[in-house]
Amino acid sequence: MAFKKYLRTKDDLVVDMTPMLDIVFILLIFFIITSAFVDTSGFDYNKSRQSLFSKEKSSxxxxxxxxxxxxxxxxxxxxxxxxxxxxxSMLADMPGASVVIEAERETLHGVVIQVLDNVKMAGVSRVSISESME
Structure with a gap:
């Protein structure tokens, strides 16, 4: 029994690329469409128009x-x-000013609270308390 040797030619080794290109285009379309629905993380804030155009420092x-x-x-x-x-009297010169109370670390809390109460009685609505660096 004689076996024939089958010799392949170079034309027989062709890979059809059409199905692979179809899949690539479908994936491309899928990622383009879904990227429009991605919500960026962050936070929204509204900056007042007065602070956008104000060149003066806040009082x-x-x-x-x-x-x-x-x-x-x-x-x-x-x-x-x-x-x-x-x-x-300072609010009369600078209406809408805020107050910063700077207290040293060893200051008694009762003194700071008395100052805070007196500032609130003066009609200030924006008060901050910070530690003095001195």
């Missing part, structure tokens, strides 16, 4: 409280009871 009234309980406004030493009157 801030600074009040310093030392660990000994001494209160300073504009560099001058004042009494805790006069914080309300001084804040009201």
């Amino acid at each position: 801030v009234i600074s009040i310093s409280v030392s660990k000994a309980g001494l209160v300073r406004m504009k560099g001058r030493l004042i009494d805790i009871q006069s914080v309300t009157a001084n804040t009201q």
